[in-house]
Amino acid sequence: MSKGGDGKLADAAYRTVLEKILSHELPGGSVIQERKLAEAMGVSRTPMRDALGRLEGEGLLVRLTDRLLSVRVITLQDYLHSLDVRMMIEPQAAGLAVRSLTPNDISMLRSELAALEADESPQLEGRHWRFDDLLHELLAEKSGNPFLSKLIREMRRYTKIFERQTVPPRRKPGLDDHGRILDALATGRAEKARDAMAEHIRNVRKRILDGL
Incomplete structure (x- = not known):
């Protein structure tokens, strides 16, 4: 209805x-x-x-x-707990997504990442977050597990709120990580996709803690 x-x-x-x-x-x-x-x-x-x-x-x-x-005020503890959950489930989602991602999906993501890398406009932060959402949400959806996808979306909200409210805007954070994730996805090998996503989340944690 x-x-x-x-x-x-x-x-x-x-x-x-x-x-x-x-x-x-x-x-x-x-x-x-x-x-x-x-x-x-x-x-x-x-x-x-x-x-x-x-x-x-x-x-x-x-x-x-x-x-x-x-x-809700997202505390550092909330943020770190959310990242811990993401570390447990997002590499798994990336590995599962390899099975259903198409060459067109990867080509589209590479094109969007290249445009982000070339962007020097004042609107760059917003564009960064749009790409970040596109990549992570596409992999969550392509995992084929709606419960996994829902939990990833919820955990990413907490980490996104904390980062946007706490960390000063920086130029193009995470581009290298995202490029490595796309390279791993392009191989079609689930273990490479899992490893690249896990490394990305570890790097996110390190960048945030180093900047506090």
Whole structure:
């Protein structure tokens, strides 16, 4: 059964508020003003309330009182725990994805990475995150395991929020790692894909801790 109008509005509100959280437009600790958010999006408070309830259920909003929510503050401990989970499951997903990735998939990723490497614009950070999402989410999807894919998506949200809220923007982080992942995927060998992804996550952890 298709969703009604309120359901579609709630989905749209969910995506909008989620992006505001991920992009640090709504940083950790921000008190959520349901009425203002609804008015800004031009929706009623019912779909906005549904959207906020979904985000609360996913752990991105926390309840202060019966009526007040705030954006969850992702601590260093949260971040490291999320990376630990990613280390356990993302190499596995990359290895599984080798079976269903097509040459066109890899060609597309290489093209996007090359464009990112050549980009010197002020919008580079946003473009970096779009590529990062594209690569990791494609591999999660191509793993063929929807539960694995869902968990990767949730853990990456925590690490992304922490990095965008805590670490100063840097020029083109992780490009070499991503290139090695694509090279490993192109071999068609699951163990190489697993190793490249595991090395990437170890390097992410090291870069963040060295920069704190």
